[in-house]
Amino acid sequence: MRKVNFEKIKPGDLVEVPRTQFAPNRRGWNGWLFSNAVVISKGLGAKTGRPCITVTMQTPGRERNNYNEVKRTFFAEHVFYTNSLETAKRFMQEDGVTNKEEFEKFAAREDVTGCDWIRFLVDKGFLF
Known part of the structure; x- marks a missing residue:
């Protein structure tokens, strides 16, 4: 997984973000489920000053073959390019x-x- 380049990412880009940790004893990202997301905005965190990216991400829906959307903010180091x-x-x-x-x-x-x-x-x- 390649981290996004904060300087080059722009609103509307398709990315991949962590959704659920299913195995907390594993190290790194090997124990997480990821979801597709669309970048809404980017900026610096108010408290930390670290680069942050706000996305609309896809989460599993209650119906078969459908999804829900959630708006979340992630540190830029936790946002990845997707194929x-x-x-x-x-x-x-x-x-x-x-x-x-x-x-x-x-x-x-x-x-x-x-x-x-x-x-x-x-x-x-x-x-x-």
């Missing part, structure tokens, strides 16, 4: 999905699960 856009494009190409309408039909199928992160990318305008 989920390329992965999503590859998955959609393998399944023959080429536009938003086809994706909605695909995600509504009974045998399809785990599309919440792809739906986030579609809704934010990164795919299709």
Whole structure:
């Protein structure tokens, strides 16, 4: 995982942020789940003076193949570049999905699960 460059990151960029620690005994980031996020703003923390980035991040929703959004602020050192856009494009190409309408039909199928992160990318305008 590569940390974002605070000087080059701008609002609207797609990044990856830590969401949940599932194994506290592990070291480093090996025990965390990450979520896609879109940068809203960046600045310096009022108390610490450290670089901070505010994002809208995707969290799992209650419905199948859907998500919730949460606005959070992270220290810049805890925000990472992501390759989920390329992965999503590859998955959609393998399944023959080429536009938003086809994706909605695909995600509504009974045998399809785990599309919440792809739906986030579609809704934010990164795919299709």
